[in-house]
Each structure stands twice: as C-alpha cells, then as structure tokens.
Amino acid sequence: MSINLLHRHVLDDHISGFETDPNPNHLSVIRRPVIFSVLAHAGREAEVAEALWNAEDVAPRFCGPSEWLAVSRTVGAETVAGMLSAIAGASVVDQSDGRVLMEIFGPSVRKILSRCVAVDLHPEVFEEGQSAAMLCCHATANVARTGADTFEIIVPRSLAGSVFEELMEMGREHALTRGFAD
C-alpha cells in the first residue's frame, strides 16, 4: 500500500478518477428515474399520504405537509401516472425530466453528507425510510434515507452539476467513486 502511494501522484484522482470499479463509498447517478410530484387538495392530505405509502413500485418522498415526490426506479412513467392519478384528492405532475436522482452509499456516507447538509443524519433522528426537503450543497434537495448507509438525493436538473461536483469533492478523502446506474 505504502509503495503504491509513492508511485501515485497526489492529483491522480483529479485527472483520471479513482478506480473504475466502485469503491465502498460510491455515488450512483440513476439514468432514467421516474419522479412525479404529488400535491394533495386542501383537507385531503391524510388520505393522499396513506394512498401514496400503500402504492406499489413507487417510493414516496416527503416534501411538505401536502406535497410529496413519488419515485420509481422499476416501472415506467405511464404506469406510475396511471397509478397516481387513481388517488382521489391529489394532483400529480411528471417531473422526471426536471429532477436528477443520485444515490450515495458506503461506510463513510454520513461523514460525507455532514459536509453537505446541516441536518442531523443520526439513524435515531433521521430514520431509515424518512425523507425531507433540505439544503444540500447549497441547493434545495430532497434527501431520503433508504438504508442504514444509503441515501437518495433528488435535485433540480439545473443544479445537478454543481451538487454532483460538490458531493464528489466532499467525498474525495473517503475515495468516493461515481458512475451511472440503471
């Protein structure tokens, strides 16, 4: 290992990245996620929330008291649109083209994210399955904990570049690798 480091230039990863294989700490950019925004009509919040949480193949993400994102990485936009429009008291809009979904995971994920968000991500405070809108790398993002050391980040398309760069920079000391995923 130490011999390797001697032969490795300090700027190596800046120029060619870390190994092409994912390291334990990895940032996946999901190629074609389906993301819908769901808004509950006044007074219908509870029933819409319940229907969303019971829906198959979509993961609900909490944005505000009457607003959610519905995310799917397995089924197509038509299927999701059909399913969501069947929910009474809700308006749905396809946001798949306007949002970018990234997944970050690994043993150091909390250390990396603690430089990106000002929210306590301890598992007792931000539990698995929990999601919220928050500032992430100075952009308005929706962050969800999908596993003990796995988080999903949804950002507006126009801010995805700068958020991606900043996540990579914050993860550099933990040898964060990156790549597309389906």
Next chain:
Amino acid sequence: MASLITCPHCGTRPKEEFSIRGAAAPKRPSPTAKDEAWHRYVYVRDNPKGRYQEYWHHVAGCRRFLVVERDNLTHEVFGVTDAAEFERAGAAE
C-alpha cells in the same frame, strides 16, 4: 440571530434555509378599510426589542410560511407554528 429553527414539518434546521418576511403580529386591514389604516399597516411599524413574532418562510424545506416567536435580544426561540395555524388561532380569538 437564532441559528436553529425547529420547523413543525421538517424538524430542526439552520437559519440559512429560511427567509425572514417581517412582523407577524400586525393585523392586515380589510380591503375597504380607510387609507389611514392601510398606511399604518404598511408603513408605521414598531421596531421592538425583545420578544417578537415574525414570519419565516422555509424556502429550502417545506416552503411553508411559519411564525417564529423569538427574542431578538437574547436569540431565544419560544415557539414555531405554521402560519395557517397562527391565522386560524388569531381568527378564533
């Protein structure tokens, strides 16, 4: 300035996520109220020192308007409510 605000919807958040939108206590006059009432509402505002109710917009979170009751001298925060609830409570009085 109070640097941590506990949003009733999002939890404890840094002040950078919010935009402060002014005093919450003054009551908006009716649209047909006299010019003097509107002038007082728009331009003649107190600048109190101490305990104070203020609109905070959670721009980077749930995007709801909140009412933060805080002491602008000691930075102590006494409570945070959703502005819709604050409005309802005010109307009930």
